Structure formats: C-alpha cells, structure tokens
Amino acid sequence: MNRRTSRWGRIRPVPATALLVAVAAAALVAARLPGPTDPGPAPAAPALAGATLDGGRFDLAALRGQVVLVNVFASWCGPCRDELPLLAETGRQWSSRGLRVVGLNLRDGPDAVRPLLAQSRAAELTVVPDPDGARSVEWGVRGVPETFLVDRDGRIVAHRPGVVTRQWLDEHLSALLAAP
Amino acid sequence: MIRRLAVGLAAVALVAAAAVGLIRSATPAGRVDPGAAIAAGLRCPACQGESVADSRSPIAASMRQVIADQSAQGRSPAEIRRWFVARYGEEVLAEPPARGPGLLLWLVPAVALLGTGIAAARTLRARPRAGPAPGRRRRSRRPVWWLTAGGLVALVATVAVAADRLAPPVVTPRADPTAVALRLAQDLEGQQRYDAAAQMYREALRERPDDAVRLRLAFALLRAADAAGAERTARDVLDHAPRSPDGLLVLGLAQRTTHPGEAPATLRRFLAVAPTHPAAAEIRRLLDGGAKARTG
Numbered sequence: 001m002n003r004r005t006s007r008w009g010r011i012r013p014v015p016a017t018a019l020l021v022a023v024a025a026a027a028l029v030a031a032r033l034p035g036p037t038d039p040g041p042a043p044a045a046p047a048l049a050g051a052t053l054d055g056g057r058f059d060l061a062a063l064r065g066q067v068v069l070v071n072v073f074a075s076w077c078g079p080c081r082d083e084l085p086l087l088a089e090t091g092r093q094w095s096s097r098g099l100r101v102v103g104l105n106l107r108d109g110p111d112a113v114r115p116l117l118a119q120s121r122a123a124e125l126t127v128v129p130d131p132d133g134a135r136s137v138e139w140g141v142r143g144v145p146e147t148f149l150v151d152r153d154g155r156i157v158a159h160r161p162g163v164v165t166r167q168w169l170d171e172h173l174s175a176l177l178a179a180p
Numbered sequence: 181m182i183r184r185l186a187v188g189l190a191a192v193a194l195v196a197a198a199a200v201g202l203i204r205s206a207t208p209a210g211r212v213d214p215g216a217a218i219a220a221g222l223r224c225p226a227c228q229g230e231s232v233a234d235s236r237s238p239i240a241a242s243m244r245q246v247i248a249d250q251s252a253q254g255r256s257p258a259e260i261r262r263w264f265v266a267r268y269g270e271e272v273l274a275e276p277p278a279r280g281p282g283l284l285l286w287l288v289p290a291v292a293l294l295g296t297g298i299a300a301a302r303t304l305r306a307r308p309r310a311g312p313a314p315g316r317r318r319r320s321r322r323p324v325w326w327l328t329a330g331g332l333v334a335l336v337a338t339v340a341v342a343a344d345r346l347a348p349p350v351v352t353p354r355a356d357p358t359a360v361a362l363r364l365a366q367d368l369e370g371q372q373r374y375d376a377a378a379q380m381y382r383e384a385l386r387e388r389p390d391d392a393v394r395l396r397l398a399f400a401l402l403r404a405a406d407a408a409g410a411e412r413t414a415r416d417v418l419d420h421a422p423r424s425p426d427g428l429l430v431l432g433l434a435q436r437t438t439h440p441g442e443a444p445a446t447l448r449r450f451l452a453v454a455p456t457h458p459a460a461a462e463i464r465r466l467l468d469g470g471a472k473a474r475t476g
Contacts, residue, residue: 019291074238076368076376107238107364109379131383133242134249140267142225143239 042155045070045148046138048102053110053117053127060150063100067176068150071164072104072130072141075112079163080145081120087147088122090169097177098152103127106136106144151176187304191297194329197336198293215251218260219244221274231274236367241360293332300325358387365396374404391417391424398430407437425454429463 048070049059060068071087073080084103091101105113105127117123130136139148142161149158149172158172216233222243224235232243243264250260264272303325365380381397398413414431417424432447447463454460 019288019295021291023288076373107242107380108376109382112373112376112379130242132245133238134246136239137242137246138267141239142268143237 042151042157045150045154045156048104048128048135048139050128050135053105053113053129056126058102058126058128060102061154064154065152066098066100067094067152067173069099069101069169069173070104070139070148070150071101072106072136072139072144072146072148074106074108074144075116076108077144081116083145083163084116084120084122084125086164086166086169088120088125090173091125094173094177099173099177101125104136104139104141105129106141107131107133149173149176190329194333194336197333200336214257215244215247218247218251218257221261222247222264222272223274225268225272236360236363238364241364244360296328300329358384361387362393362396365400369400369403372403374400378404378406378409391420391427395424395426395430398427398434402430402433407434410434411438423453425450425457428453429457429459432463 045060045068047060049061050057052058060070069087069090071083073084075081087101087103091099103122103125107130109131110129113127113129117125117127128135145163147160147164148156149160151157157176160168219233220231222232224230224232224237224240224243226237226239227235230240232240232247234240247260250263255263261273270276304322361380361384365377365384368374368377368380378397378400381393381400385393385397394413394417398410398417401407401410401413410430411434414427414434417427418431421427428446428450432443432450435443435446444467447467450457451460451463451467
C-alpha cells in the first residue's frame with residue numbers, strides 16, 4: 001500500500017509541475033505584454049491620390065510642406081453633414097497658413113454629394129470619391145465621420161473618430177500652423 | 181521488441197491523429213471561398229461582436245471589397261490579414277495570435293497531454309523491474325492506460341471528423357458586395373434618403389443586373405421624385421417581363437408625372453395583371469378619384 005502511494009507520488013508531480021510551469025510562463029508572457037495603446041512615433045499617412053469630384057487631380061504626396069486635414073464623410077451620414085460647414089470654414093480660415101482640407105467621400109455618389117457641398121457652403125472643398133471604400137480602409141477608417149490631421153512631413157499627428165469640434169481643430173491646428 | 185514496436189506505432193498514430201484534428205479544426209474554412217474565410221476571421225471595426233463577413237456596415241463592405249481585390253491580386257490570406265493588422269491593430273483579428281492569457285488555451289492542454297504521456301510511459305515501462313507480486317497489480321493498471329489512449333484517439337478522431345460538420349455555420353456568410361449594397365440601400369430608404377438609396381441600387385445593379393434590383397431602383401427613384409428615371413428603369417424591366425406587376429405599377433405612377441395621359445391605362449393594366457397586389461386597392465382608389473375628378 002505504502003509502495004503504491006509512493007509510486008503514485010512519483011508520477012503525479014510530473015504533469016503537476018509541467019502545468020505549473022505552463023501557467024507561470026503564460027503569466028509571465030501576459031505580464032510582459034504592452035498595454036493596448038502604445039502610441040509610438042506618428043505614422044506616415046497612407047497614399048491618397050486620384051480624381052476629384054470636380055474632375056481635377058489630387059495627390060497627398062504633392063502636398064508636403066502643407067498641413068492637410070483629411071475628413072472621411074458620406075452624404076448618407078447625418079453627423080458628417082453637420083460638421084461639413086465647420087470643416088469648410090476652417091479650410092478658408094487657415095488656408096493662407098498652409099492648411100488644405102480634403103474630403104474622402106466614402107461609398108457615395110456625386111449626385112448626392114454635390115448638393116450637400118452646396119448646402120454646406122463647402123463647394124470649394126477638395127473631394128476625393130471613394131466609391132468602394134478601399135481608400136478609407138487603407139487609412140484604417142472605422143466609421144464616418146473620421147478625421148486625420150497630416151503634418152507638413154506627411155505624418156498623421158492627430159486622429160478624430162466621430163464629429164470634430166471647433167475646439168479640437170483649434171487645439172491641433174494652431175500648433176501645427178504656427179510653424180511654417 | 182514487437183510490443184515496443186506496437187507501442188511506438190500506436191504513439192505515432194496518436195500524434196498523427198492529434199495533428200490532423202488540430203489542423204482541421206484550426207482551419208475550418210479551408211475549402212470555402214478564401215475571401216469569405218478571411219472576412220469571417222476579421223472583426224468589423226465599426227460594430228460590436230460582428231465579423232467583417234456578417235456586418236452590414238459600409239466599412240465592413242469596404243473591407244470585403246479590399247479582401248476581394250487583394251485576393252484577385254494573388255495575395256495570400258496571411259498577407260491580407262497582416263495588411264489589415266497593420267491598419268487596424270491586432271484586435272481586428274477574430275482570433276488574435278496566442279499571447280498572454282490566450283496562450284494558456286494552447287499551452288495547458290499540450291502540457292497536460294505531455295504529462296499524461298510521460299506518466300503513462302513510466303507506468304508501462306516500470307513492469308520488467310518489478311517483482312512478480314506487485315507486477316500483477318501493475319499489469320492491472322495497463323488496460324486503464326490503453327483505454328485512456330484509445331479514448332484520446334477516439335476523441336481526437338471525432339473532433340477531426342466533426343469539425344467539418346460544425347464549421348459551416350461559422351463560415352457560410354459570404355462576402356458579397358452586391359448584397360451589402362442592397363442592404364445599405366434598404367437602410368437608406370428606411371431613413372428616407374432615396375437619392376443615396378438609388379445610388380446604392382445602381383451600384384448593386386452594375387454587379388448584379390437583375391430585374392428585382394431594377395425594380396427597387398425604380399421605386400427609390402420614384403420616391404426621390406425622379407419620375408423620368410423611374411419610368412426609364414421600369415421600362416427596362418418591362419422590356420424583359422411585359423407583365424411584371426411591379427414594373428407596371430412604377431411605370432404607371434411615374435407616368436402620372438411624366439405622361440399623365442398614359443398613366444391610367446398603365447395602372448389599369450397593372451390591376452388586370454395583379455388584382456390582389458398589396459397596392460391594388462390604393463391604385464383603384466387613385467383611378468376612381470381621377471375618373472370622378474374628370475366627370476365632376
């Protein structure tokens with residue numbers, strides 16, 4: 001009886017120890033993982049080039065040296081319609097200091113967008129249509145509206161999911177546009 | 181010697197069965213459309229708990245389009261997944277790589293199996309060194325180990341076979357951009373954005389030129405006050421199917437704006453073709469009202 005107990009005693013520690021080691025290793029790995037948000041350096045903005053709504057051509061790469069506000073919007077999105085006048089006004093206000101506002105028009109049609117731009121007093125806005133949404137996905141867009149601020153070196157320095165506010169725009173733009 | 185060979189073969193069979201089970205259960209979508217499988221393995225970033233394959237959101241539809249484009253360019257599923265991770269982070273994966281607590285799910289069963297294997301090997305190998313009396317006791321334990329091993333093989337084999345039957349519900353949602361455009365258009369109609377809905381129907385129509393989509397487009401145009409567009413689209417349908425009740429209905433309603441003189445005849449044809457149509461009663465009232473207005 002004693003012998004059996006001692007033999008079982010010799011067998012059991014093997015899986016038990018292995019399990020303990022596994023748990024400890026997994027706990028160590030888990031503990032060493034970085035937090036969910038590790039911002040790091042500002043990422044380079046993805047390419048954005050193509051025909052514009054008014055038949056022109058747009059290329060983000062050609063705008064190095066300027067600050068570019070890329071707003072992803074659609075005419076079927078209520079909050080996008082609401083923020084368009086503010087974005088257009090911001091573009092007008094800061095254009096002399098090197099700001100360019102560009103609309104990336106997600107899964108929409110020109111017939112719906114043109115009247116919207118006219119109603120929003122944003123007719124002069126550069127709009128790059130994105131009928132199949134591939135460009136927006138390239139930018140990592142999660143929903144509309146969503147706004148990216150690209151600095152003079154072509155890096156995304158601020159990102160705003162949802163509607164932008166005047167305060168957010170002032171806060172980020174004044175610092176970027178102060179330095180030519 | 182033969183016994184050892186048999187034990188070795190059994191062990192190899194066990195490991196092989198386990199490997200097959202693991203591979204088949206880990207890649208349930210191997211035989212279906214790879215684009216749909218990738219979409220099913222990505223989380224929709226605009227939704228909660230929905231995959232890119234399931235979601236009706238425009239961004240998920242766009243992601244499906246990107247998957248289709250990249251697959252057509254010959255990129256492998258792993259490359260496409262990496263492309264999405266670079267833009268949306270690892271949380272875009274429905275099954276993130278085994279790290280941290282997730283690693284336990286893989287490690288614990290593996291270690292448990294290994295431990296059991298070692299324990300079994302020790303028990304079985306200990307027999308020749310033992311004396312006759314305790315040997316009998318130990319021999320009685322051998323069937324238990326063999327039964328356990330047999331049970332494990334059976335379990336793994338069952339999982340390997342059943343994995344395919346369990347998997348389809350997970351992978352059946354197909355990444356179909358047309359279906360998404362249609363759903364989006366219906367949503368837009370619900371929000372009374374008929375112009376945008378018509379645009380979506382046109383997009384769907386480019387991919388799937390069928391009369392059902394044309395009719396939906398015609399109704400959306402009618403509601404968007406584009407009677408001429410609705411009439412044109414209805415006529416396209418009637419060219420293929422001259423007795424289409426919905427085609428006649430939209431045409432008649434559109435003609436009330438474009439060619440008021442022809443509208444009653446078209447609507448009467450509609451009533452003759454589909455007297456029990458849900459809109460029939462309303463159209464009868466409309467025609468009676470028009471007739472009374474003319475006589476009165």
